[in-house]
């Protein structure tokens with residue numbers, strides 16, 4: 001399991017999640033931030049910090065944003 005960042009981050013990118021991640025596994029991309037799926041320890045600390053609720057466990061991503069699971073993984077390929 002990992003946490004992933006979905007569409008609401010695009011255009012916001014305030015990095016509030018980056019501040020609280022204990023393992024520094026949230027990285028800046030051109031359009032949004034991304035969580036490294038192998039470095040994330042699933043602590044959940046980032047989820048409540050996001051002002052636009054863009055962060056979800058990969059098992060609980062809203063249907064319209066499931067493509068962001070793949071997008072988060074692909075960013076690190």
Ligand code: SF4
Pocket residue numbers: 003020021022023024025026035039040041042043044045046047
């Ligand atoms: S769940 Fe924890 S380890 Fe994973 S990205 Fe969020 S703060 Fe970092």
Ligand code: SF4
Pocket residue numbers: 005008009010012013014015016017018033049050051052053054055
């Ligand atoms: S806190 Fe939310 S909006 Fe801000 S960078 Fe992280 S995922 Fe994006």
